[in-house]
Amino acid sequence: MATIEPRRGLLIVLSGPSGCGKGTVVSRILAQREDTVLSVSVTTRAPRPGETDGVEYFFRTREQVEEMIRNDELLEYAQYSGNYYGTPRAAVEALLEQGKNVILEIEVQGAGQVMHREPDHVSIFLATPSMTELERRLRSRGTETEERITSRLSAAQYELQHACDYQYLVLNDEIPLAVQRLNSIIEAESLRYSRMKTIMEGF
């Protein structure tokens, strides 16, 4: 008889330009799927009011993060505005072993590091249907200066050049459709023969 044993979860690398709706789509996926969690990054930046260690981030000192880097304890890391941000390998590994799908919501360079180091990943690039639409969404926030908008659009152009490094391209034309597309990818990738070995061995 076949037994469906708790399988290893999927390591999901998700990127997309600022303003493409990543946060909203991810939060809906997490609300719908008990089998899927978001990876918590380490950072050296100070906690903001209301942030809790281990929830939004693991808050660590510069020395601690640099030691993690030396000990190869980060799946990927980068520096922004003088602070380190990274993905702790052990925390992600423990979740995958429990059978949880782990989403890493990271930018293209960190994503490249993870894809290189963890060949068994699922990589998804989320995009708006066009740059025009991305600009419209950034402007509609009403909180961004002209300079910030220009800088974000330029960053988006750079990120889009890396979309071809990802296995899947999901357009976020409408949020429910983008959520459904992500769900289909998670379902399908869970059915890959290479990930279902225990079932066939038990046949």
Next chain:
Amino acid sequence: MATIEPRRGLLIVLSGPSGCGKGTVVSRILAQREDTVLSVSVTTRAPRPGETDGVEYFFRTREQVEEMIRNDELLEYAQYSGNYYGTPRAAVEALLEQGKNVILEIEVQGAGQVMHREPDHVSIFLATPSMTELERRLRSRGTETEERITSRLSAAQYELQHACDYQYLVLNDEIPLAVQRLNSIIEAESLRYSRMKTIMEGF
């Protein structure tokens, strides 16, 4: 602006032991999805009452099929009980170009030929949760002799050894679940970056 052009359909290779419920699952997929069709095979066997040329099969003479083989007009072919069965390349290609996903419901050897010749395929092996369950289903038909059941179970063992050649393994424990799994695979595979080039070029 990005334009979502009619993309090329998916070439879906579907196999699974006799009695695993392939026919039922495929007919539900076809009923639900306007974008997906079943490939019609050529055969040299005589039409049965009620069968129409071009619907169940393309009925051809032995000479015609052998000429198709010589002209490389079949994606795969095999002989059973003295008759040829094969998949006409031109018909499949025309449907893919129209943007239709084309399901080839074929046995493992024909499937191997298609996977080898058409690298851009989606291959799915459908299975019952166990051999015990497969035997139960074959017996529950009430139409099979003991000899036929033994022969089908032995064929199933052979086919299962080839499950590892397929990209996806779908368990047909419950038909609606198996249908949903196939739908997820079709949705996800349609989102592969390599198949969405026209969109990114238009970005």
